[in-house]
Amino acid sequence: MPTITLNRKVLEKAIGKALPEEELKERISMLGTDLESVTKDEIVVEIFPNRPDLLSDPGFARAFKSFLGVETGLKQYKVEKPKHKMVIDPSVKDVRPWSACAIVTGLKLDDEKIREIIQIQEKLHVTFGRNRKKVAIGIYPLEKITMPITFKALPPQQISFRPLESTKEMTAKEILETHPTGKEYAHLLAGKTRYPLFVDAKDKILSLPPIINSYDVGKVTEKTTTVFIECSGSAYDAQAKCLNMIVCALADMGGQIHAMDIEAYGKKLVSPDLTPSEQLIDIAYVNKILGLDLKEKDVKELLARMGYGYEKGKALVPAYRADILHPLDLVEDIAIAYGFENFTEELPQVATIGEEHKENVLKRNVGEILAGLGFLECAPTILTSKETQNTKMLAKESLIELSNSVNQEYDVLPAWGIPTLVELFQRNRQYEYPQFLFTMLPTFAKGQTETGIAETQKLVVGVADEKADYTKARQVLDYLMRMVGKEITIEKTEHPSFIPGRVAKILVGKKEAGLIGELHPQVLENWQLIMPVAVFELDINLLF
């Protein structure tokens, strides 16, 4: 989960008091965030992905202040009328079709505020921006830019400028191939014939989104008072939300928000739009979900605690909130404001009759029968390796592989269960014999199901001992069958993992239910086992 690092003094100033550490931790946690660590100067908080608006110092302070009751209700942000515009050229349509933008003036920046601005940008990039794929953010000092701005796309060979963190001018190709940031995000432009650019009225390149800004336009510094902000990506709604989060945070830092005109694809719009959205809220619904008896004034007050306004059955949702899809989202915020710790539990009388799953009834009984014979049940991992399933077993089962396992020894699904048990014998070979082990696990093969993969629950039983042989395994199998009341037949077969003439299929009716036999000495040698091993595996569901 993403975290943000808050300046403790700045936060304490914002909420107007210093909370004792225990209370700080408890309150932060009850807001639906999590205090990860706290020192004299810093507080690190984990933020759930549904609340990107909390991923900034001002954003978090705003919510926390309201939650603590210091300053509640819908916060109004003033937006000045547009004086400048941005043109979205149709050439970006197939690359990065939209961008939202704004200007913020009157900033008084210092090291701390610059850190906060950088943090907003970084955190939103990773989370809400899905690593710049959905939204990429650019923040530029305005003094070196001539309005209006154009967002357009050019073939890469026509692009050349000096990017940040470089000492020289580079072509687009060089940036993507050699610049550290370029390399990291190059995949976002892979296969595009044109690359997007923000350029000013003098055709000066501001940036190549979502990759990097130009060195000439520069970075935000202590001298910067006015910034131009753009959020580019594929869906305008997401960009606009992202922009709202940023401008509200900058306004909380003391800036004034100025809207800009956007001309795009023959349409005109004004960005940003900080008008709160309206969401109907039915008090009966709130009470039904939460099991409470709240009155309208309670709901209004609780909503205010979470930064909402309320007017006649409607909640006014701040423009920086990106997670309010349904009235139920408001119900959650009402519950948070009410305090999760204040809910009293109730165990209702809902008459239903419980029933154990049939397959698990079988598993439980089979487990008890085998334990009664002195067998120990093991609980191995389901995931396994080709080496275990085939190589060491001299087998050639067709295996279903995973495409991306981080653990190489666990990158296939088992086609049969015996190898897993043999591996357990190997792991325990330092202990005294005889060893009696069993386990139950699913095996996987291609089949006619919705997924194209059929899973079978298997019982695998084995004896490793000087005297382990087919008869030993057969005794156990026969006992088990008598106990579950099933008839089986045994049919001679051949299998490379077993000694020829000492391996058979187990049939229940006419259905193949499993395999029983003595493992081949070569297999035992492959597993470095020095004791004979007799095993069987059985489809549990055929024991019904």
Place this chain on the structure above:
Amino acid sequence: MDVTHLAQNLHLLERKLLPFLKEHATLPALMQASGMQEVEVMRALQWLSAKAALNLSQEEKERLVLGDNGKSYLKHGLPERRFLKAIAQGPLSVKDVMTKAKLDMNELNICIGLLRKKNAVALAKEKELVASLTPEGKKLLDSEWPEELFLKKAFPLTPSPKDKPVADELLKRKDIVRLEKANLWSAELTATGKQLANLNLGEYSALDRLTPELLQSGKWKGKVFREYELNSKAPFITGGKRHFVNQAMDYMKSVWLEMGFTELSGPSVQTAFWDLDALFVPQDHPARQMQDTFYIKEPSKGKLPKIASEVKKAHESGHTTGSKGWGGTWDEEVAKQLMLITHDTYLSAQMLSKAKTLPLKTFQIMKVFRNEALDWKHLFEFYQVGGIVVDENANFRHLLGYLRQFFQKMGFEKIRIRPAHFPYVEPGCEVEVFHPIKKQWIELGGAGVFRPEMVKPLLGKDIPVLAWGLGLERIISDYYKITSIRDIYKNDIRQLKDMKHWMN
């Protein structure tokens, strides 16, 4: 203590050993003199010591044990003996000696060195190096050597001063003998012990085992039975059993069953549709990324159920759910991807899509998968205990009620919830229980009320569904006092045998 009483109640092993204790003190000496096994001597010594008949002391000493080569030479003869035998009939090339005497290169070199030093062989360089027996060699061949006599002794041993030089020579050679640290027991009779040892023990016999023969003949009548040392340890035994995690899971199952929940089960491979899309997890959600989820290589895609079209509408626009939806286009191909289930909530989703009568209470205990590197606190496969309550009148406080009831039965009196986010529940919460001994809160998983965007497309109507998914390995490892979570699934026979039973 009364010597007569003691004498009467001696165990057979004690009776057997006592006479030898007059002359011998150490374990090996006692074993040799009495012909008893090591365990037998040790048990007799400990019992006698408990009766204050002797003082038992323990001393750490280095002892010589036979190495692998030593054991082999004891059977097949020392290499130098084999060398001499090989040339007894006449000179032979060194190469032939090697084959005939079955020597390896290392042994050959040692033989040549040793035997030349003793002047027992002569070597001549012809076409090849040829070895012949000297008269000294002949004499040597006919005698038994101190080394050989030494190897025949009962190991482990501490060499006598006389044997010391031989032992030191053998120690220099490869794995014939080696030094091992051992605890040496030695026993010294106390005054009582001496009295006992001097008695004619035969006169003080009590009955030992009660046998069928004694019972049938009635010979036990009027006899005394030997008193046992009731505090001595009985030999260790173990039995067959279910894996301790399954014992715990069976108990948890019984708790949900008692509360009227029906158990579900299902496959571990699913389409992303059931694992994520049906749960209203947006298609660009970070959890879908390769690093969290195991995807299947081939087949890589499955089929979508009919209901997918409803789910698509909920994602794109909210449709009739009263939601705005996620916007954008919902891609069928993404939903068809096959993966290992990342949570057991997919079964709840499937249950909703086929629910016929309400109210409905279901639960499941299933293994779920996360593509994580294995370490002491991460598993890539672990159990999840999940459930739902589908009821027109269900509310958030009932959710707390069910969870509290479950955890009370698990031995946790205090539970609490904190706000948390899961894409498919709202309100969503993190569930914690208070550990009464460690005095700290333990996070166990998530719970909440399913979102209408999930419920309505599946069930056809929007009614409250309470849901939870708990990871209980932490409680289980705590109960069994396991510190590294990996050790839960270590499958070590000794651990399995020793592990206490789940006693809830």
